[in-house]
Amino acid sequence: MSVLVVGSVALDSVETPFGKADDVLGGSATFFSAAASILTPVQLVGVIGSDYPVERLQPLVDRGVDLAGLEHADGPSFRWRGRYGHDLNAAETLETHLGVFSRFSPKIPDQFRSAPFVFLGNIDPRLQLDVLKQVERPRLVACDTMNFWIQSRRPDIIELLKHVDMVTLNDGEARQLTEKVNLVQAAKWIMDCGPKHVIIKKGEHGAFMFNRDSVFFGPAFPLENVFDPTGAGDSFAGGFIGYLARTGDLSEANMRRAVMYGSAMGSFAVEEFSTARLMSLTRAELDARVRDLRQLVTFEEELST
Amino acid sequence: MSVLVVGSVALDSVETPFGKADDVLGGSATFFSAAASILTPVQLVGVIGSDYPVERLQPLVDRGVDLAGLEHADGPSFRWRGRYGHDLNAAETLETHLGVFSRFSPKIPDQFRSAPFVFLGNIDPRLQLDVLKQVERPRLVACDTMNFWIQSRRPDIIELLKHVDMVTLNDGEARQLTEKVNLVQAAKWIMDCGPKHVIIKKGEHGAFMFNRDSVFFGPAFPLENVFDPTGAGDSFAGGFIGYLARTGDLSEANMRRAVMYGSAMGSFAVEEFSTARLMSLTRAELDARVRDLRQLVTFEEELST
Numbered sequence: 117m118s119v120l121v122v123g124s125v126a127l128d129s130v131e132t133p134f135g136k137a138d139d140v141l142g143g144s145a146t147f148f149s150a151a152a153s154i155l156t157p158v159q160l161v162g163v164i165g166s167d168y169p170v171e172r173l174q175p176l177v178d179r180g181v182d183l184a185g186l187e188h189a190d191g192p193s194f195r196w197r198g199r200y201g202h203d204l205n206a207a208e209t210l211e212t213h214l215g216v217f218s219r220f221s222p223k224i225p226d227q228f229r230s231a232p233f234v235f236l237g238n239i240d241p242r243l244q245l246d247v248l249k250q251v252e253r254p255r256l257v258a259c260d261t262m263n264f265w266i267q268s269r270r271p272d273i274i275e276l277l278k279h280v281d282m283v284t285l286n287d288g289e290a291r292q293l294t295e296k297v298n299l300v301q302a303a304k305w306i307m308d309c310g311p312k313h314v315i316i317k318k319g320e321h322g323a324f325m326f327n328r329d330s331v332f333f334g335p336a337f338p339l340e341n342v343f344d345p346t347g348a349g350d351s352f353a354g355g356f357i358g359y360l361a362r363t364g365d366l367s368e369a370n371m372r373r374a375v376m377y378g379s380a381m382g383s384f385a386v387e388e389f390s391t392a393r394l395m396s397l398t399r400a401e402l403d404a405r406v407r408d409l410r411q412l413v414t415f416e417e418e419l420s421t
Numbered sequence: 422m423s424v425l426v427v428g429s430v431a432l433d434s435v436e437t438p439f440g441k442a443d444d445v446l447g448g449s450a451t452f453f454s455a456a457a458s459i460l461t462p463v464q465l466v467g468v469i470g471s472d473y474p475v476e477r478l479q480p481l482v483d484r485g486v487d488l489a490g491l492e493h494a495d496g497p498s499f500r501w502r503g504r505y506g507h508d509l510n511a512a513e514t515l516e517t518h519l520g521v522f523s524r525f526s527p528k529i530p531d532q533f534r535s536a537p538f539v540f541l542g543n544i545d546p547r548l549q550l551d552v553l554k555q556v557e558r559p560r561l562v563a564c565d566t567m568n569f570w571i572q573s574r575r576p577d578i579i580e581l582l583k584h585v586d587m588v589t590l591n592d593g594e595a596r597q598l599t600e601k602v603n604l605v606q607a608a609k610w611i612m613d614c615g616p617k618h619v620i621i622k623k624g625e626h627g628a629f630m631f632n633r634d635s636v637f638f639g640p641a642f643p644l645e646n647v648f649d650p651t652g653a654g655d656s657f658a659g660g661f662i663g664y665l666a667r668t669g670d671l672s673e674a675n676m677r678r679a680v681m682y683g684s685a686m687g688s689f690a691v692e693e694f695s696t697a698r699l700m701s702l703t704r705a706e707l708d709a710r711v712r713d714l715r716q717l718v719t720f721e722e723e724l725s726t
Binding site for chain 2: 410
């Protein structure tokens with residue numbers, strides 16, 4: 117089944133202790149699509165400016181990303197410039213130029229409106245709500261958000277939560293949104309607003325999936341070398357929703373597997389700049405890493421003590 | 422089989438957002454013993470001052486902790502006063518009075534020298550080395566350390582590493598000791614110094630066990646209420662080494678189970694002040710939490726996609 121993603125398509129310039137890259141593919145919808153398209157067809161809605169090197173999106177098209185919803189607007193593309201220090205945990209944003217993204221108003225093409233899986237990437241929550249008015253009863257709607265929107269549009273996010281099945285956000289965002297330090301309490305607070313599922317991503321520390329009556333934890337793969345953390349969260353979401361869409365199975369057992377595909381995808385995303393590693397990734401490599409993640413946490417119960 | 426632990430026996434005064442406790446049982450050897458004694462006999466070597474309310478150690482004795490190695494010295498006991506903010510991650514140390522602990526020189530009683538399992542709690546690494554000269558070829562020696570010793574006695578720690586089978590330390594200590602940000606690289610650095618096994622504790626984010634050719638990750642139990650984080654790391658070590666000593670099995674499969682017992686023990690330790698929860702804990706509750714931890718990370722491989 118196909119996944120509709122609405123989000124940013126950007127040009128990133130990134131410095132890490134290991135090198136730098138200028139004007140490479142970036143944005144939440146781009147990372148999500150690069151990840152999800154390994155598993156299932158993707159329909160992308162976003163906007164680029166007149167300066168965007170659109171031919172560099174061709175590998176995504178070749179892998180089944182439908183760009184019919186990618187608006188070409190007059191003006192400069194969304195550009196982000198950031199830097200990571202040695203701990204690679206938090207990006208220092210050096211420059212953000214929203215360009216045409218500042219006037220983005222998602223228009224869902226007719227042929228995308230029946231997508232069974234919808235991921236609302238990190239954009240203004242009022243636009244996320246607007247997207248939901250344009251689609252026809254998806255089987256699953258998930259949304260992401262970020263500190264900027266939590267600070268400036270918290271009431272809109274809380275309204276949005278009434279209309280989505282699932283939220284993915286990182287631990288800092290969960291705490292900021294809910295004003296709860298404890299993540300179990302934060303997840304309950306969010307579920308009380310509406311969503312049946314909350315995924316709290318903790319970067320190198322793994323991810324929790326909270327459901328109404330269960331909790332699952334997906335470990336992060338212990339990489340010896342992390343090259344560029346940009347996009348790991350959106351790649352996680354792409355792996356997670358992509359796996360659900362591919363299998364069409366929303367049972368808890370399958371959602372647990374989907375978390376592991378998300379975790380594996382996030383671990384590949386950080387191995388190279390931009391979407392490079394995701395674009396070279398094969399399904400066999402992905403499956404192998406999920407098996408490695410399983411091995412990482414497998415223990416047999418004692419026979420007797 | 423019995424475990425010999427050498428470490429501090431202190432009186433802690435702790436403030437958390439949820440309450441405060443004055444002059445309660447504390448110290449690395451105390452937490453370790455409270456945890457390990459649920460699983461196996463413990464032999465404790467430490468020192469207390471003339472003001473120590475020794476009768477409050479009686480519950481430990483009742484549970485099989487042999488205090489024959491607890492020296493009663495003239496002078497004040499080791500006292501620590503600390504405070505935790507709402508995030509409960511790091512203690513702010515308000516006061517440290519080493520008292521008789523500053524002159525501690527461990528003397529291992531004859532009947533303890535053949536202990537098959539030895540845990541060298543966080544004390545001066547020169548004293549940890551001295552303990553190893555007093556014991557007879559244990560099956561497993563593990564040691565802990567802390568930032569203070571890494572800063573002041575790094576060469577002694579590196580010497581100690583040549584003589585121990587396993588190190589347990591937290592992520593910040595591992596980075597400080599090895600000068601590696603990446604924990605996989607840090608663990609390899611430590612194993613290159615001698616130990617076959619390195620456990621890196623990440624508090625609420627779980628713990629890694631690195632062996633020469635494998636990695637295991639034990640998740641932390643997602644508690645909704647953490648009351649007092651003091652002693653969680655030593656309780657982890659007590660659960661881990663206590664389980665190994667009880668089973669006498671150093672296979673990797675059993676060491677993985679032991680990590681889960683360590684994680685479960687750490688999660689109980691933080692539910693009440695001091696050793697209170699560990700002292701009320703039953704083996705059945707402990708086993709149930711290990712099963713819950715297993716459930717937390719269990720997923721079945723896909724049948725087909």
